[in-house]
Amino acid sequence: MSMNTEILAQGPKELNNPGLVLLLAQTPNAGKVTYLTEELKALGKIPGYTVVPISFSKNEQKTPWFEQLNPNGRMPALLDNRESKSPIRVFESMSILLYIAKTCDTDGAFWFKDDEDLQTELVSWLAFTHGGTGPMQGQANHFFRYAPEKIPYGIKRYQDETRRLYSVYEAHLSGKHDGQKKEWLVGGRYTIADMNAQPWVRMAFWAGVELDEFPNVSAWVERIEQRPATQAALKIPEQDKLSQLKADPEAAERMAQQASKWIMEGQNK
Ligand SMILES: N[C@@H](CCC(=O)N[C@@H](CS)C(=O)NCC(=O)O)C(=O)O
Structure with a gap:
């Protein structure tokens, strides 16, 4: 995919690093990708990779x-600078997972x-x-945590829909439809379908x-949480704050409140 290299050069110098360059902050959509890169690093399938932390408060993702x-x-976002190929960009977390896989x-x-x-x-679960x-x-987060006014209908609508979607994973893992209780979403082993959802x-x-x-x-959340690669990923690019919060x-x-500030500033850009 062609990129304007002059405009790209306005970014940080790490964009010139060889290998995989990941641009992210500590968020669920980014976690999906670092779960995979840390698993692959642990298996020696990638030597390592560059992480470029992106600042939400500066709205760097809109530059x-x-x-x-x-x-x-x-x-x-991913920039693949591996020597064997011309640089390519990949966006959307699901697409990045499939590409790296x-x-x-x-x-x-x-x-x-x-x-x-x-x-x-597997792709069906990724898409789901x-x-x-x-x-x-994401909308439940917005209405529950960030919206400047608390709108009960919006909060309930998206929390209920989030619960309904969780009930689909629950029915699948419990074996409700096929009588087979499962530890993982697809094929009896840990895959990018699990990495895409657990964060x-x-x-x-x-x-x-x-x-x-x-x-x-x-139980599935906890199973994934305990993996050493997950724990490593939850430190990228900074320590995840879930238990603290x-x-x-x-x-x-x-x-x-801090996040609400940049979300309100950034949402019309
Ligand atoms: N569908 C996209 C969603 C990406 C997304 O919404 N990322 C959030 C962080 S989790 C973001 O960059 N938010 C900043 C903004 O809205 O400006 C993906 O899966 O990659």
């Missing part, structure tokens, strides 16, 4: 150089290289999360949604 990498002005995880540790039917099922959970939970579901609290009514989902409602409120 012309960033929009060369993601025309939607949102993170995460296909080009770095070439023997399919986290996808189904040799089984088209399982791969089709990407088109459902992320956007709906959102673990943050249910931020949307004001409880996980207690979804026991299989809660759960324990300290005032700190959560302060963070929501």
Whole structure:
């Protein structure tokens, strides 16, 4: 994909680093990607990669150089500078996951290289999360945490829809439809379908949604949370604050207010 290299050069010098260059902040959509890169690093499938932290408070994701990498002005974005190919940009977290899986995880540790039917099922779950959970939970976050006025209808609408989507994972994992209880979303092993969803579901609290009514989902969240690669990813580009925010409602409120400021400033750009 052609990029305007003069405009891109206005960005940080790390954009010239060889290998994979990820642009992100500590958010669920970015976590999806670092869950995968950390798993691949642990398996020696990638040597390492560059992380360029993006500042929401400066709205860096709306700058012309960033929009060369993601025309939607949102993170995460990937620039692949590997020597074997011409530089390519990839945007949308689901697309980045598929791209990294296909080009770095070439023997399919986290996808189904040799089984088209399982791969089709995997893409279905990717799309379900990407088109459902992320956007709906994102709106629940917005109305519950960030909106300048609390609109009960908006809060309820998106929290209920988030719960409904979680109930779909719950039914699937519990074996409601096929009688088979599952530890993972697809094919009996940990894949990018799980990595794509857990970073959102673990943050249910931020949307004001409880996980207690979804026991299989809660166990699956925890199973993924305990993986060493997940723990490493949750430090990129800074330590994830979930437990701290759960324990300290005032700190959560302060963070929501700070975020609300840049969200309001950035949403018309
Ligand atoms: N569908 C996109 C959503 C990306 C997205 O909304 N990213 C958020 C962070 S999780 C963002 O960059 N927000 C900043 C903004 O709205 O300006 C994806 O999955 O990559």
